[in-house]
Amino acid sequence: MIGLRPGEQQPAPADLAVLELLAVPLAAALHATDLSRQLQLSRxxxxxxxxxxRRRIRRDLHDGLGPTLAGAAFQADAVRNLLAFDPERAAGLLVELRAEIGGAVGEIRRLWTDCGRRTSTSWGSSAPCANARHGCPSSGRAWHGACSAS
Structure with missing residues (x-):
């Protein structure tokens, strides 16, 4: 707070000189404080x-892919049980199982594609996807179920 001394009508020249010396560093400090606050909010x-x-990915895996893979496991057990007694029916179940697994692969690709969109549209907001995506679907390379950071 800056004020005049009792009885003064205007600041003394020495006071103005001090204020001029303090104005630039004070403004810089205030600006730096504001930038720091903005950075913290951004983080x-x-x-x-x-x-x-992470919650969305967990939910998608639990509600979509998890039950699909569990169903595929049960279907594989059914095929194993039928092989000796009814090979024709077992072969039909294998065709269904292959389609179900194809659907699961499609779901995995959808999850990765969604991660790519989220990563490219909002930098930093999709670390689980961004960290795991090197060399995966959105890179333009074929994806075969495994990703490794370069």
Whole structure:
């Protein structure tokens, strides 16, 4: 807070000189404080977005891919049980099993593609996807179920 001394109508020249010396560093400090606050808010938004993305991936895996793979496992057991007694029916179940597994692969590709879209549209918001995506579907290379960081 800046004020005049009792009885003064305007600041003394020495006071003005001190104020001029302090103005630039004070403005820089205030600006740096504001930038620091903005950076902290941005980091908090990124962390919140990452957590939301993790929850979404977990939900997609639990509600979609998990039951599909469990069903495929049961179907494989049924095929094994039928092989000795009814090979024709077992062959039919294998065709269904192959289609179910193809659907699961499609679901995995959809999840990876969604991760690519989220990663490219909002930098930093999709760390689980971004960290696992090197060399995967959105890179333009064929994906065969395994990813490794380059």
């Amino acid at each position: 908090e938004r990124i962390v919140a977005a990452r957590e939301e993305e």
